[in-house]
Structures are given as structure tokens and as C-alpha cells.
Amino acid sequence: MLSKTKAMIYLADQRGCSQEDWFRSFHIFNAGKYFHESRRPFGNLKAFNDTTLKSEHTLVRYAREDTVIMLLPMVGALNVRIDAGEYILADVGEAFTAAVPKDSVVEIANPYEDELINFLEIWYTVPSGNIAASGKVLFDLDNRKDILVPLALDAQLSSGASPCIGKFNGRGEGIFTPADSNSGVFVFVLEGAFEVANRLLHARDGLALWEVEEVDFEALSNNAIILFVEVKLT
Structure with missing residues (x-):
């Protein structure tokens, strides 16, 4: 939960x-x-x-x-x-x-x-x-709104990290699911505001989560941008 x-x-x-x-x-x-x-x-x-x-x-x-x-x-x-x-x-x-x-x-x-x-x-x-x-x-957030866009290369995947970025309209929702349930997740808000895992984040706030199988989020402003990074904990 x-x-x-x-x-x-x-x-x-x-x-x-x-x-x-x-x-x-x-x-x-x-x-x-x-x-x-x-x-x-x-x-x-x-x-x-x-x-x-x-x-x-x-x-x-x-x-x-x-x-x-x-x-x-x-x-x-x-x-x-x-x-x-x-x-x-x-x-x-x-x-x-x-x-x-x-x-x-x-x-x-x-x-x-x-x-x-x-x-x-x-x-x-x-x-x-x-x-x-x-x-x-390469990624285009303006033409792919309200979804998470993967940024991973093999170099990142081999390090246990699979970053994603997305631009969301107000009340846009999503779920980030780490590839490994034993991983941690780091979240960073670039623009706007989000509610992430029941926590309020504003622009340039970060959030570290562990013991989590998925992370739900909702944009609280238009054109809000969020970044997720999967992190190896061991």
C-alpha cells in the first residue's frame, strides 16, 4: 500500500x-x-x-x-x-x-x-x-502529454535506473512502476505541482521512496513536468 x-x-x-x-x-x-x-x-x-x-x-x-x-x-x-x-x-x-x-x-x-x-x-x-x-x-513532451516518456539507455538500465519524464495537464494522472520491486524511486518536479504517493510536491522538490511497488501521481497545475528515476538500493 x-x-x-x-x-x-x-x-x-x-x-x-x-x-x-x-x-x-x-x-x-x-x-x-x-x-x-x-x-x-x-x-x-x-x-x-x-x-x-x-x-x-x-x-x-x-x-x-x-x-x-x-x-x-x-x-x-x-x-x-x-x-x-x-x-x-x-x-x-x-x-x-x-x-x-x-x-x-x-x-x-x-x-x-x-x-x-x-x-x-x-x-x-x-x-x-x-x-x-x-x-x-530525444523526447517531445508537448506532443506526448499526460504520459511518461522513457529516457533510458542500456547504460542506465545496467545501473538499475530507468528514468521517465512527462508533461501533464491539470488533474492528469499516472502510475510509475519500477522494473524491480526491490528498487527505490526518486521523483523530481521540474515545473508546476504534483501530488505523488499522497505527498504534495512543488517545482524543484524531490521525493525518495522505497519499499514501493508502484507510485501514483496527479498533476495539480497545467503543463506540470515530472521526472522519475528507479534506483538500486543495494
Whole structure:
């Protein structure tokens, strides 16, 4: 029963924050100099950052273990490369997944001359040697409203994560069912408001759920956007 599910809410205004004059990153979980006992990773979901980057600047991240990263542009496009390889452009409506071996360097660049970009960084750890191919998934939320659209590549599925995203009209309903009933589910509201598993979430709020076989939700505003991620707990 959903009423018995274990859960933790991460309110938008209680996220950690790293900031310089050229970027700002809000952290659901501990990252950089931000640490709070209640913000430890959720299963193999190690980082969930909401990042804004100034024009013509590059953000450098380091993989401290074998990792799968998903980048989800929300405002503007981004360039990304791994270990000084070729840059790959990812735009709004594209989810980029990269398999990142331990000790790799990830560079995320803003290609514009005078525009900010905003994107999500979602990092999962994976078992050593269990790294699959990288690539992009294209999706169109405006022409596929009121359903969840899968964003998974083999790299994410091998890490035990099957993310989905959807844009819903007010009172639009749905159910997210994890592939493995032993998995956890992480929910993030990008726009609008939702009731998820009997809990109210607003824009940029997160919710971790475990011991759950399915998650029901309802949009409380028009053009509300929600993201679900299945998470390995062991």
C-alpha cells in the first residue's frame, strides 16, 4: 500500500548550493563543500544537481568511481565531453547519458556567447566493469502529454535506473512502476505541482521512496513536468 511506503522529501529551498560568479548548482545530495547528515546518497543515486552555467564557461566534474551520468538540458544546449574527447551537443528535448569510468574527467560547457544555460546532472554509481555505451534519447513532451516518456539507455538500465519524464495537464494522472520491486524511486518536479504517493510536491522538490511497488501521481497545475528515476538500493 502506498500509504505505508517509506519516504523522504527534499524541498527546493532546503537544497545545498555551490556558487561562483559564473555558475550555481543546487544539490539534492551532499556535494562539494555541502554536507548534511540527512543528504547522503539514495542507493546508487549519488548526485542530483540543478545547475546554471554562464556563457562561454566550462564546468569540470570528476568521477571517483565507475559512474553513469545523465545530463538533462532545461534551458539552452550544452556541450559535454569525457576525458578530453570530442564534444557532444545536447539540447532541450534530449537526455544525454554517458558511461564514465573511475577517475575520468567530465567537462560541461556553455556554447553561447551571452546566454545562461540550466540543466540537471544525475549521477549513478555502477558495479566495476559494468559500463555500457553512451548516447542521447530525444523526447517531445508537448506532443506526448499526460504520459511518461522513457529516457533510458542500456547504460542506465545496467545501473538499475530507468528514468521517465512527462508533461501533464491539470488533474492528469499516472502510475510509475519500477522494473524491480526491490528498487527505490526518486521523483523530481521540474515545473508546476504534483501530488505523488499522497505527498504534495512543488517545482524543484524531490521525493525518495522505497519499499514501493508502484507510485501514483496527479498533476495539480497545467503543463506540470515530472521526472522519475528507479534506483538500486543495494
